[in-house]
Amino acid sequence: MPGVPVREEPLVRWDWIGRNWPAIQALLADHAVMALVPVAVGLLVALPVGLAGARWRGLYQPTVGVVNVVYSLPSLAVFIVLIPVTGLATRMTVMVPLAFYALAVLIPAVVDGLASVPGHVRQSAVAMGFTPLRRLLRVELPIAVPVVLAGLRVATVSSVSLVSVGALVGRGGLGYLFIDGWQRQFPTPIVVGIALVVLLAAVADTLLVLAQRLLTPWARARGTA
Amino acid sequence: MITFDGVTKRYADGTVAVDDLSLEAPTGEITVLVGPSGCGKTTSLRMINRMIDATEGRVLIDGVDVRTVDPPTLRRGIGYVIQQAGLFPHRKIVDNVATVPHLLGWDRRKARARAMELLERVGLDPGLAGRYPFQLSGGQQQRVGVARALAADPPVLLMDEPFSAVDPVVRASLQEELLRLQAEFTKTIVFVTHDIDEAVKLGDRVAVLRVGGRMAQLADPATLLARPADDFVAEFLGRDRGIRRLSFVSGEGLRLRTDLTAPASAEVSSVRGTAAPWLAVVDADDRPLGWVRVGELPESGTLADVRLAPYGTFVRGRDSLRGALDATLLSPSGNAIAVDDSGRVRGVLTRETLEEALRQAAGGAGGARA
Ligand SMILES: Nc1ncnc2c1ncn2[C@@H]1O[C@H](COP(=O)(O)OP(=O)(O)OP(=O)(O)O)[C@@H](O)[C@H]1O
Ligand SMILES: [Mg+2]
Numbered sequence: 001m002p003g004v005p006v007r008e009e010p011l012v013r014w015d016w017i018g019r020n021w022p023a024i025q026a027l028l029a030d031h032a033v034m035a036l037v038p039v040a041v042g043l044l045v046a047l048p049v050g051l052a053g054a055r056w057r058g059l060y061q062p063t064v065g066v067v068n069v070v071y072s073l074p075s076l077a078v079f080i081v082l083i084p085v086t087g088l089a090t091r092m093t094v095m096v097p098l099a100f101y102a103l104a105v106l107i108p109a110v111v112d113g114l115a116s117v118p119g120h121v122r123q124s125a126v127a128m129g130f131t132p133l134r135r136l137l138r139v140e141l142p143i144a145v146p147v148v149l150a151g152l153r154v155a156t157v158s159s160v161s162l163v164s165v166g167a168l169v170g171r172g173g174l175g176y177l178f179i180d181g182w183q184r185q186f187p188t189p190i191v192v193g194i195a196l197v198v199l200l201a202a203v204a205d206t207l208l209v210l211a212q213r214l215l216t217p218w219a220r221a222r223g224t225a
Numbered sequence: 226m227i228t229f230d231g232v233t234k235r236y237a238d239g240t241v242a243v244d245d246l247s248l249e250a251p252t253g254e255i256t257v258l259v260g261p262s263g264c265g266k267t268t269s270l271r272m273i274n275r276m277i278d279a280t281e282g283r284v285l286i287d288g289v290d291v292r293t294v295d296p297p298t299l300r301r302g303i304g305y306v307i308q309q310a311g312l313f314p315h316r317k318i319v320d321n322v323a324t325v326p327h328l329l330g331w332d333r334r335k336a337r338a339r340a341m342e343l344l345e346r347v348g349l350d351p352g353l354a355g356r357y358p359f360q361l362s363g364g365q366q367q368r369v370g371v372a373r374a375l376a377a378d379p380p381v382l383l384m385d386e387p388f389s390a391v392d393p394v395v396r397a398s399l400q401e402e403l404l405r406l407q408a409e410f411t412k413t414i415v416f417v418t419h420d421i422d423e424a425v426k427l428g429d430r431v432a433v434l435r436v437g438g439r440m441a442q443l444a445d446p447a448t449l450l451a452r453p454a455d456d457f458v459a460e461f462l463g464r465d466r467g468i469r470r471l472s473f474v475s476g477e478g479l480r481l482r483t484d485l486t487a488p489a490s491a492e493v494s495s496v497r498g499t500a501a502p503w504l505a506v507v508d509a510d511d512r513p514l515g516w517v518r519v520g521e522l523p524e525s526g527t528l529a530d531v532r533l534a535p536y537g538t539f540v541r542g543r544d545s546l547r548g549a550l551d552a553t554l555l556s557p558s559g560n561a562i563a564v565d566d567s568g569r570v571r572g573v574l575t576r577e578t579l580e581e582a583l584r585q586a587a588g589g590a591g592g593a594r595a
Pocket of ligand 1: 236237238240241242261262263264265266267268269419
């Protein structure tokens with residue numbers, strides 16, 4: 001047909017991927033670290049905070065309120081505000097807000113998890129002579145695991161996807177590929193970026209599901225049995 | 226022995242759940258606390274293992290004020306069974322049962338061996354040991370709850386409506402099981418229920434509480450049924466109290482007639498002259514075959530050729546007057562066949578003899594009201 005450009009850009013140029021594979025791998029690794037470290041840190045902080053929240057209910061609502069406000073801030077705005085503190089294009093600038101986002105999901109997950117321990121189970125633990133600490137470690141936390149893990153899955157997947165936004169402040173792991181492709185009107189990096197983000201999220205989620213199977217065989221058949 | 230000495234529990238909101246309760250639960254006996262919802266049964270029970278502390282008064286176990294004992298230590302020596310079993314969902318059955326031995330620091334192998342032994346004692350298939358609680362029926366879970374409470378062989382057992390969440394058939398078998406276990410282990414048991422039938426079935430002594438946490442009556446079941454202290458107790462005991470209390474009157478002394486039985490091999494002609502209207506026919510081994518009406522005997526042959534009417538029996542020495550009454554009601558002759566433990570006929574209980582016994586039993590209920 002006349003008027004149609006001779007050379008049309010294909011959706012994926014495999015040769016480009018081949019040539020840039022080492023760089024793509026580095027971005028993927030950076031992305032994974034920036035996405036997962038905040039979730040891990042978030043979990044470490046959410047456990048004691050959640051325990052305190054479950055123990056002193058009065059403390060819980062204000063804590064959740066504060067964390068939710070943080071959660072509602074647009075991620076880009078937070079990244080920009082943090083630049084003077086943590087530096088432009090550093091991992092920290094991206095990871096600090098992400099850790100707060102993880103907290104916003106994980107603190108309620110820990111509190112809800114502990115609340116999912118049936119009252120009669122807690123009471124029979126008391127009646128059998130568990131000390132409070134031992135009861136927490138041996139009875140309440142293990143029973144809270146499915147709910148906490150469900151929260152952890154949400155936090156992980158959203159963290160993996162949010163890292164990309166960091167590209168706008170110079171450090172976004174695979175997000176760099178979106179900016180690169182968009183600036184050059186070149187779809188291949190965008191497609192690669194999307195595919196790898198989704199893959200990373202899927203792998204992380206699958207690992208968590210496997211962990212859940214392993215950690216809580218007693219909860220597996222609950223829904224199906 | 227567990228002693229409540231003027232115990233009052235007032236909750237923070239001012240609710241008086243237990244009011245000046247004094248009570249003794251003797252060692253090796255089942256003491257039942259029974260009463261309507263909210264009368265303070267659970268509160269009373271939990272003051273024994275200090276899940277709740279009394280506001281006033283003292284609770285003593287074998288003379289030791291429970292408040293002088295550190296709660297976890299106290300509780301490891303007291304078995305506790307509740308309505309929903311309270312099993313740990315994340316632990317296998319065997320580990321659930323081994324919980325207290327673990328807390329007491331037994332080595333793992335010994336604790337597990339003990340758990341397996343107890344599963345068997347409470348009538349559970351040891352094959353269930355590796356399952357999780359959600360894989361068990363309600364009745365099975367309740368048995369595990371009992372096994373868990375007994376695991377460290379505590380001298381005291383507290384049970385808070387342990388059987389009220391299971392269907393009546395399972396409940397009856399769990400009750401039987403408890404009585405069997407009690408005969409074997411002889412614990413000091415405090416058992417809470419709101420079911421008066423369960424109370425009189427299981428209790429050596431029954432404490433009836435009224436709302437507000439006051440004791441209405443403390444008595445053995447027979448006395449309770451025969452002589453309720455007041456209208457509240459009588460009402461709580463419910464209908465059919467007269468018949469139910471016959472369960473506690475022994476059938477042992479009932480006079481039996483031995484002239485109203487005949488072997489199946491007997492010639493019809495040899496029994497035709499019997500003055501009574503019905504004869505109980507027995508086989509060569511003295512086991513009951515049924516009733517024959519003397520007026521309807523055939524011309525000839527033996528009793529083995531006659532069609533017999535079905536019969537009611539009671540076990541002499543084991544069944545109560547209630548069992549004897551039941552047997553007469555099931556029998557077309559109005560008389561009951563008394564058998565011994567091995568099922569051999571010992572004689573016939575006539576309705577007249579039974580009525581006399583019932584009259585005497587009613588006399589024993591002297592001051593009964595309502
Ligand atoms: N923590 C609490 N704070 C205030 N009041 C309470 C508390 N626990 C129980 N009560 C009240 O104390 C009274 C006795 O309660 P308790 O649980 O001992 O009754 P119960 O005889 O076991 O009843 P049920 O048969 O329904 O189990 C009730 O009026 C109840 O509402
Ligand atoms: Mg109760």
